[in-house]
Every structure is written in C-alpha cells, then in structure tokens.
Amino acid sequence: QVQLQESGPGLVKPSETLSLTCTVSGGSISSNYWSWIRQPPGKGLEWIGSIYYSGSTNYYPSLKSRVTLSIDTSQNQFSLKLISVTAADTAVYYCARVTTVITHDVFDIWGQGTMVTVSS
Amino acid sequence: DIQMTQSPSSLSASAGDRVTITCRASQSIANYLNWYQQKPGKAPKLLIYAASSLQSGVPSRFSGSGSGTHFTLTISSLQPEDFATYYCQQTYSPRWTFGQGTRVEFK
Numbered sequence: 001q002v003q004l005q006e007s008g009p010g011l012v013k014p015s016e017t018l019s020l021t022c023t024v025s026g027g028s029i030s031s032n033y034w035s036w037i038r039q040p041p042g043k044g045l046e047w048i049g050s051i052y053y054s055g056s057t058n059y060y061p062s063l064k065s066r067v068t069l070s071i072d073t074s075q076n077q078f079s080l081k082l083i084s085v086t087a088a089d090t091a092v093y094y095c096a097r098v099t100t101v102i103t104h105d106v107f108d109i110w111g112q113g114t115m116v117t118v119s120s
Numbered sequence: 121d122i123q124m125t126q127s128p129s130s131l132s133a134s135a136g137d138r139v140t141i142t143c144r145a146s147q148s149i150a151n152y153l154n155w156y157q158q159k160p161g162k163a164p165k166l167l168i169y170a171a172s173s174l175q176s177g178v179p180s181r182f183s184g185s186g187s188g189t190h191f192t193l194t195i196s197s198l199q200p201e202d203f204a205t206y207y208c209q210q211t212y213s214p215r216w217t218f219g220q221g222t223r224v225e226f227k
Contacts, residue, residue, distance in 0.1 A: 045207055045218040094163055104170045105211045106154050110163035
C-alpha cells in the first residue's frame with residue numbers, strides 16, 4: 001500500500017526559502033505524476049504543481065516564478081522549494097499521488113500534511 | 121484559469137437527509153470534475169472522479185452528475201461520518217483548480 005509522508009521545517013522566516021520533501025513508501029515513484037497542494041488556515045485547497053518521474057513539471061501560474069519541484073527516484077522522494085516566502089505562504093502543505101484513470105487525473109493518495117508557518 | 125464556484129458555502133443537515141452540493145465551472149470542462157471530502161485535521165479523500173464515477177471503497181450513497189459547466193454531488197442519506205467539507209476540482213485545464221469548499225454541518 002503506497003503511503004506518502006511530508007517532512008521539512010515547520011517555521012520559515014519571511015523572504016527565505018521553504019523546502020519540503022515527500023517520501024513515497026510501499027511503491028515506486030517511477031510511475032505516476034506527483035503533486036503538491038496547500039491549504040492556508042481555514043481556507044480551501046490550492047494546487048501548487050506536479051512532477052513526473054522523468055522530471056517534467058507543471059506549475060500553477062501564480063506560483064510558477066517562485067516554485068521548483070524536483071524528484072529523486074533513487075530515494076523515492078520528491079521535493080518542493082518555494083522562494084521569497086511571505087505570511088501568505090503559511091499553510092498546510094500536502095503531497096499527493098496523481099493517478100490517471102482513462103484520461104482523468106485524480107489525487108488518489110495523500111500525505112497527512114505538514115503545517116508551515118512563515119514568521120520572523 | 122478556470123474558476124470553480126461551489127454552492128452553498130455551508131449547509132446544516134440532519135442524519136438521514138438528502139444533501140446536494142453544486143459546483144459550477146467558469147467554462148466548459150466536459151466531465152473533468154472530481155469531488156473530495158475533507159474532515160478536520162485530515163487530508164482530503166477522493167470520492168468521485170470523471171463527474172460521476174465512484175472511487176473504489178466509497179459508499180454508494182455518494183453520487184455525482186453533470187457535464188459542461190454544472191455539476192452536483194449528492195449524498196442520498198447523510199450519515200454521521202459524512203459531516204465534513206467537500207471540494208470539487210477540475211482537471212480539464214492543465215492548471216488544476218478547486219472550488220472554495222462546502223461545509224456540511226450537523227443541524
């Protein structure tokens with residue numbers, strides 16, 4: 001059974017870089033797309049971007065200039081870097097597996113989420 | 121970007137009630153519409169994909185319908201474990217977007 005686990009600092013200073021890693025267990029990362037989604041406190045879900053095991057990426061336009069996704073197939077991990085953070089980037093960050101059913105993409109497996117607070 | 125608008129933003133219901141949540145897209149998305157359920161402090165869970173296909177393991181009291189710009193999620197008989205927030209998501213555009221959520225509360 002595939003499981004995802006986010007890890008990284010829970011507190012980041014304004015203007016610095018937020019870095020998170022998602023570790024995939026129970027299955028290979030060398031298939032599927034993998035995504036990051038975030039949820040500010042008390043608010044809705046926002047897709048950040050997706051990465052394929054080959055390294056190809058797709059980002060949400062409003063974050064594209066600040067986001068980099070990467071993947072390490074040898075470690076079965078993928079990562080998120082978000083530069084120049086502000087308080088608006090405070091959120092629970094989820095990693096998720098993307099599965100394509102016929103032509104429909106779904107987030108079918110999620111990590112438990114990790115809270116990241118941007119504050120000095 | 122394709123905007124997804126859910127209504128209502130919240131609703132109060134009792135166990136056994138039939139509940140319907142609506143999701144509208146700002147442009148046609150065919151049937152590229154998913155529904156997720158999220159309970160407090162937990163990650164979202166996939167309920168419905170392709171507008172009307174039930175994800176494996178999801179109870180049959182959940183159903184989805186619609187195409188184009190208008191979609192609905194129906195819970196035929198609300199159970200205590202269904203009190204949660206529900207989100208629609210479009211995957212028609214490469215820039216995936218979610219609705220703002222509908223909170224189902226206990227009356």
